[in-house]
Amino acid sequence: xxxxxxxxxxxxxTAALMLLFFAFFLFLGLGFDVFVLGMPVPGTRxxxxxxxxxxxxxxxxxxxxxxxxxxxxxxxxxxxxxxxFPWGTMAGVIAAAVIMIASLVQGPEMVLSSxxxxxxxxxxxxxxxxxxxxxxxxxxxxxxxxxxxxxxxADPNAFATGFSPDKSFIAFTRGSLDALNREELQxxxxxxxxxxxxxxxxxxxxxxxxCGAIVLLSDFAKxxxxxxxxxxxxxxxxxxxxxxxxxxxFAIWLVLLLLAPVISRLMAVAVSRRREYLADASGxxxxxxxxxLARALEKIRGASAPTAALNHDGVAHMCIADPRGSYFDDKxxxxxxxxSTHPPLEKRILALKMMAYQPTNA
Amino acid sequence: MVALxxxxxxxxxxGWLAVMFNxxxxxxxxxxxxxxxxxxxxxxxxxxxxNLVSAVKGEMKFESETLERVIKARAAAVAASxxxxxxxxxxxxxxxxxxxxxxxxLSENYPNLKASDAVRGLMEELTSTENKIAxxxxxxxxxxxxxxxxxxVFPNNLVAAALxxxxxxxxxxxxxxxxxxxxxxxxxxx
Numbered sequence: 001x002x003x004x005x006x007x008x009x010x011x012x013x014t015a016a017l018m019l020l021f022f023a024f025f026l027f028l029g030l031g032f033d034v035f036v037l038g039m040p041v042p043g044t045r046x047x048x049x050x051x052x053x054x055x056x057x058x059x060x061x062x063x064x065x066x067x068x069x070x071x072x073x074x075x076x077x078x079x080x081x082x083x084x085f086p087w088g089t090m091a092g093v094i095a096a097a098v099i100m101i102a103s104l105v106q107g108p109e110m111v112l113s114s115x116x117x118x119x120x121x122x123x124x125x126x127x128x129x130x131x132x133x134x135x136x137x138x139x140x141x142x143x144x145x146x147x148x149x150x151x152x153x154a155d156p157n158a159f160a161t162g163f164s165p166d167k168s169f170i171a172f173t174r175g176s177l178d179a180l181n182r183e184e185l186q187x188x189x190x191x192x193x194x195x196x197x198x199x200x201x202x203x204x205x206x207x208x209x210x211c212g213a214i215v216l217l218s219d220f221a222k223x224x225x226x227x228x229x230x231x232x233x234x235x236x237x238x239x240x241x242x243x244x245x246x247x248x249x250f251a252i253w254l255v256l257l258l259l260a261p262v263i264s265r266l267m268a269v270a271v272s273r274r275r276e277y278l279a280d281a282s283g284x285x286x287x288x289x290x291x292x293l294a295r296a297l298e299k300i301r302g303a304s305a306p307t308a309a310l311n312h313d314g315v316a317h318m319c320i321a322d323p324r325g326s327y328f329d330d331k332x333x334x335x336x337x338x339x340s341t342h343p344p345l346e347k348r349i350l351a352l353k354m355m356a357y358q359p360t361n362a
Numbered sequence: 363m364v365a366l367x368x369x370x371x372x373x374x375x376x377g378w379l380a381v382m383f384n385x386x387x388x389x390x391x392x393x394x395x396x397x398x399x400x401x402x403x404x405x406x407x408x409x410x411x412x413n414l415v416s417a418v419k420g421e422m423k424f425e426s427e428t429l430e431r432v433i434k435a436r437a438a439a440v441a442a443s444x445x446x447x448x449x450x451x452x453x454x455x456x457x458x459x460x461x462x463x464x465x466x467x468l469s470e471n472y473p474n475l476k477a478s479d480a481v482r483g484l485m486e487e488l489t490s491t492e493n494k495i496a497x498x499x500x501x502x503x504x505x506x507x508x509x510x511x512x513x514x515v516f517p518n519n520l521v522a523a524a525l526x527x528x529x530x531x532x533x534x535x536x537x538x539x540x541x542x543x544x545x546x547x548x549x550x551x552x
């Protein structure tokens with residue numbers, strides 16, 4: 001896959017993700033309307049109901065539905081709410097739009113401030129060197145110079161964020177400046193620059209913002225279930241065919257709501273693992289010096305303590321090495337593949353060393 | 363009917379010509395822009411060298427030959443940059459890079475220089491500028507290759523020259539400069 005295909009694929013995936021997120025919120029909003037407010041399901045031909053007696057329960061979905069199917073004519077489920085305005089759907093759509101716009105505009109700044117990052121100071125010799133190294137890499141990659149930040153943390157790590165290469169941010173921990181020499185710093189900067197150039201940063205920023213929103217929503221749903229806003233199993237309407245189908249949809253809706261955090265977490269993980277190998281490779285292509293990055297990764301692995309400042313879900317999968325000092329990161333197997341945001345450092349170092357190896361007869 | 367087919371063929375050919383012309387123009391502009399990037403860094407290097415030389419002159423008085431070579435190479439490069447020939451510029455810049463590389467390597471032997479913050483800062487700036495030149499050259503050469511390739515592939519090669527496109531020159535370190543590349547001697551005797 002070349003760089004342009006990679007960029008296109010990332011832009012596509014970001015757009016697909018946004019669409020999916022939008023659809024998810026729409027679905028949740030609809031579910032809320034149907035189950036909590038008791039609105040008719042869109043697409044149900046309410047007018048065809050015919051002999052339904054309109055006795056003031058006109059807005060009540062259950063009555064119409066029963067009439068449509070000829071099921072228990074004249075029976076009406078208890079009315080929970082009577083409104084014709086799809087509050088849930090509207091709220092879902094608006095919330096999705098607001099969250100997406102906010103995460104695009106504010107996401108990178110929020111990530112940086114949560115890591116307590118500050119602008120690199122050109123008066124400090126090490127930070128001056130960092131600024132120089134990042135400039136060199138932006139020249140090599142042919143992208144505008146990103147804004148450089150320093151995270152006051154003694155553990156070596158780094159990450160990049162932003163919406164597009166035109167406005168991007170790159171952050172190094174102070175520990176990485178002290179531990180890495182110029183070449184190694186350059187290798188790490190090249191890795192981060194490839195994330196920027198490939199539009200990985202856009203996708204990852206989007207994912208972390210959306211994951212956060214889904215987790216929040218799921219928490220809210222769980223709490224409101226305990227509070228009894230959302231109905232538990234409807235004993236009065238669980239008998240017939242129609243009621244069964246509705247229960248089924250309701251169950252899916254509930255499961256989706258509860259599993260959403262897990263699903264979104266797994267998605268973020270899967271996305272960022274593949275990306276690390278790619279960024280390693282294209283970073284090495286920029287510096288033409290894969291061994292420097294390999295040495296940097298070895299140093300980062302040597303400092304196995306978790307990076308406190310970057311140790312939370314919002315930033316973790318953006319970093320060059322997992323800031324949680326994760327148990328799984330040096331493990332192989334299915335569980336590690338599913339749960340770790342980064343491929344084993346061992347594997348990445350090996351891949352980089354393979355790149356540096358050149359047959360002597362060439 | 364025949365007229366219709368003829369019109370369609372002409373329209374198709376015209377469309378292809380326009381698309382190809384536009385993509386070549388955009389590549390040519392990117393080549394020019396990439397060259398500007400190298401140029402910016404080269405100018406920066408010209409400005410840095412006098413500062414560096416005056417900072418290390420006192421300490422490195424036994425390396426006057428090396429210092430002399432740096433100054434001469436800089437003058438030659440500045441003179442070449444006034445001209446427009448990429449080959450000439452890249453030759454002179456290559457020589458300047460060699461002379462500077464030797465100076466930087468030799469300066470490692472002087473603990474007083476390494477201890478001086480001012481010299482360390484200058485060395486960092488110079489190293490960075492050298493790298494920037496190298497990366498800008500790498501980027502320029504990649505784009506020039508893309509530009510030249512798109513002129514030379516079929517069927518673009520039939521019309522590219524007629525439309526006024528010429529292959530761009532790669533920014534290379536010439537062979538002579540490579541031969542001059544010296545490894546500084548390391549004296550391990552006590």
